[in-house]
Amino acid sequence: MSNFSFALRDSGTMLRRDILHSLRNLAMTLSGLLVPIIMLVLFTYVFGGAIGAGLGSMGHVGSYINYVTPGIIIMTVGSGCATTAINLCMDMSEGIIARFRTMAISRASVMTGMVLGSLIRTMITVCAVFGVALLMGFRPTANPLAWIAALGLIALITFGVTWMGVAFGLVGKGPAGANSLSLMFQLLAFTSSAFVNPNSMPVGIRWFAEYQPFTPVIDTLRGLLLGTSIGSTSAILAVAWSVVLALLGYLWSRAVYNRNSVRYNVAR
Amino acid sequence: MMMIKTRGLRKSFGDHVVLDSIDLDVAEGTIFALLGPNGAGKTTMVQILSTLIDADGGEAWVAGHNIVREPDAVRAAIGVTGQFSAVDNLLTAEENLLLMADLHHLDRSEGRKRAAELLERFDLVDAARQKIITYSGGMRRRLDLAMTLVGNPRIIFLDEPTTGLDPRSRHTMWQIIRDLVASGVTILLTTQYLEEADLLADRIAVLDRGKLVAGGTPDELKRRIPGGHIRLQFADARELEAAIRALGDVPRDDDALTLQVPNDGSVRSIKALLDRLDDESIAVNDLSIHTPDLDDVFFALTDHSNIQKGATVR
Numbered sequence: 001m002s003n004f005s006f007a008l009r010d011s012g013t014m015l016r017r018d019i020l021h022s023l024r025n026l027a028m029t030l031s032g033l034l035v036p037i038i039m040l041v042l043f044t045y046v047f048g049g050a051i052g053a054g055l056g057s058m059g060h061v062g063s064y065i066n067y068v069t070p071g072i073i074i075m076t077v078g079s080g081c082a083t084t085a086i087n088l089c090m091d092m093s094e095g096i097i098a099r100f101r102t103m104a105i106s107r108a109s110v111m112t113g114m115v116l117g118s119l120i121r122t123m124i125t126v127c128a129v130f131g132v133a134l135l136m137g138f139r140p141t142a143n144p145l146a147w148i149a150a151l152g153l154i155a156l157i158t159f160g161v162t163w164m165g166v167a168f169g170l171v172g173k174g175p176a177g178a179n180s181l182s183l184m185f186q187l188l189a190f191t192s193s194a195f196v197n198p199n200s201m202p203v204g205i206r207w208f209a210e211y212q213p214f215t216p217v218i219d220t221l222r223g224l225l226l227g228t229s230i231g232s233t234s235a236i237l238a239v240a241w242s243v244v245l246a247l248l249g250y251l252w253s254r255a256v257y258n259r260n261s262v263r264y265n266v267a268r
Numbered sequence: 269m270m271m272i273k274t275r276g277l278r279k280s281f282g283d284h285v286v287l288d289s290i291d292l293d294v295a296e297g298t299i300f301a302l303l304g305p306n307g308a309g310k311t312t313m314v315q316i317l318s319t320l321i322d323a324d325g326g327e328a329w330v331a332g333h334n335i336v337r338e339p340d341a342v343r344a345a346i347g348v349t350g351q352f353s354a355v356d357n358l359l360t361a362e363e364n365l366l367l368m369a370d371l372h373h374l375d376r377s378e379g380r381k382r383a384a385e386l387l388e389r390f391d392l393v394d395a396a397r398q399k400i401i402t403y404s405g406g407m408r409r410r411l412d413l414a415m416t417l418v419g420n421p422r423i424i425f426l427d428e429p430t431t432g433l434d435p436r437s438r439h440t441m442w443q444i445i446r447d448l449v450a451s452g453v454t455i456l457l458t459t460q461y462l463e464e465a466d467l468l469a470d471r472i473a474v475l476d477r478g479k480l481v482a483g484g485t486p487d488e489l490k491r492r493i494p495g496g497h498i499r500l501q502f503a504d505a506r507e508l509e510a511a512i513r514a515l516g517d518v519p520r521d522d523d524a525l526t527l528q529v530p531n532d533g534s535v536r537s538i539k540a541l542l543d544r545l546d547d548e549s550i551a552v553n554d555l556s557i558h559t560p561d562l563d564d565v566f567f568a569l570t571d572h573s574n575i576q577k578g579a580t581v582r
Contacts, residue, residue, distance in 0.1 A: 009373065024358040098350065098354055099350075
């Protein structure tokens with residue numbers, strides 16, 4: 001077998017390990033699934049009335065759940081990043097990682113396996129959120145092709161954000177540190193078009209909201225699912241940001257992982 | 269062939285010199301013990317040779333491969349069992365072994381066979397599907413070593429394999445190590461116990477504060493250590509005085525009515541000592557043999573004369 005197919009096989013092995021971890025850490029896995037659904041319920045029934053009324057005057061048509069569902073999806077992606085960062089950070093303090101480093105296996109496979117596992121978890125959560133949203137009155141107009149495109153874009157941005165989560169997990173000092181670094185993506189969700197129209201924000205924040213990664217992704221999702229106008233560059237920007245985040249996270253993670261540090265020893 | 273060879277290996281963490289120009293040669297199919305107290309640099313040595321960290325200077329070859337230029341070839345030849353167990357705590361023993369089998373690219377049935385074999389050999393069959401959290405220290409260490417053996421390594425690094433184990437688990441581990449080397453594997457063992465190095469190793473190197481201070485076979489090493497003695501206890505002061513006249517100037521304890529006679533502990537020299545006392549018709553109440561321990565080794569081999577005994581061996 002070639003190096004590449006070995007790397008693929010090792011990543012597959014590490015993915016199985018990650019899935020087993022998810023099953024053993026059932027409480028954490030389930031809370032990762034439930035929190036976005038709770039957020040959806042919270043935003044729709046608690047804040048929805050007030051925010052939705054404001055959006056109405058900004059020209060948004062339809063109930064607030066139609067507006068907020070793509071935003072909650074992005075929050076789901078962001079919290080998946082935090083889970084990955086925390087899991088990886090805790091994993092790195094275990095002796096097993098030192099063992100992996102002394103074995104003739106693909107070095108990135110530990111991280112690749114975790115990213116793939118996280119991608120699967122997040123996509124399952126995304127489907128659950130869509131399901132609950134539909135029950136709550138979310139009425140997308142998308143045809144099957146647009147649904148596939150939307151899910152593809154969600155997977156792509158998850159891939160990018162998760163690789164960043166891996167990097168955060170590697171550089172974070174302890175699980176708490178890793179978590180606070182990945183809070184960045186939660187904040188990005190709040191300062192995007194996820195919950196309110198950026199036009200209602202003060203100038204500085206509006207400018208930030210328009211140019212940060214999540215806004216084009218959310219706008220594209222809304223366009224695909226609800227038929228709103230996507231804008232000339234949103235789709236391209238959404239894909240570009242996803243790729244850039246993935247590449248940045250991957251290269252950063254690889255550099256940190258390969259840097260000679262035997263953390264498990266220092267930690268004890 | 270030398271399975272492990274180092275020349276002038278150096279490592280510092282900041283200003284702290286951890287390894288200072290280490291030369292080692294470990295022959296194929298032997299057990300080599302790196303003996304030293306905590307902080308001597310033993311673990312750092314294992315980490316460098318197992319490609320976990322880089323040395324600052326010097327060169328090293330493992331299984332004939334340069335550790336810097338051919339790390340993957342080194343990794344393919346070695347197995348490492350560290351002092352902190354390298355098992356996946358969320359998986360069962362069986363799953364841990366199958367994970368190793370997958371990472372060594374064994375096919376499914378071969379991997380299952382190997383895992384079953386190792387569970388049997390390391391007496392883990394009953395606990396194979398239990399959570400690792402419920403394992404005793406000895407069981408974890410056995411699983412750790414079993415995982416190392418999945419890939420049939422030619423060289424095994426054992427970093428303090430028995431530290432923290434109860435006496436029974438320690439003996440089990442010693443037997444496992446002996447069986448391994450009998451099968452042709454080369455072992456580099458680090459330990460803080462002279463007894464362990466003595467029992468297992470073909471050659472011992474004594475590491476102290478990053479420097480090799482002595483090396484040789486266990487017997488060569490022990491001959492250089494003056495700590496071994498026989499403790500004789502007498503019924504009364506008269507017998508004690510008579511013994512001192514017969515044996516010369518040896519350390520005495522008048523309250524306990526004991527003498528400490530330097531002795532290497534061999535049957536011949538003990539017999540010679542007893543014959544001598546018998547010739548003078550001196551009755552010995554009690555006799556105990558004290559073999560040198562790590563304290564004695566370090567006192568004999570290192571110059572820490574300005575340091576209190578207790579402080580030397582941390």
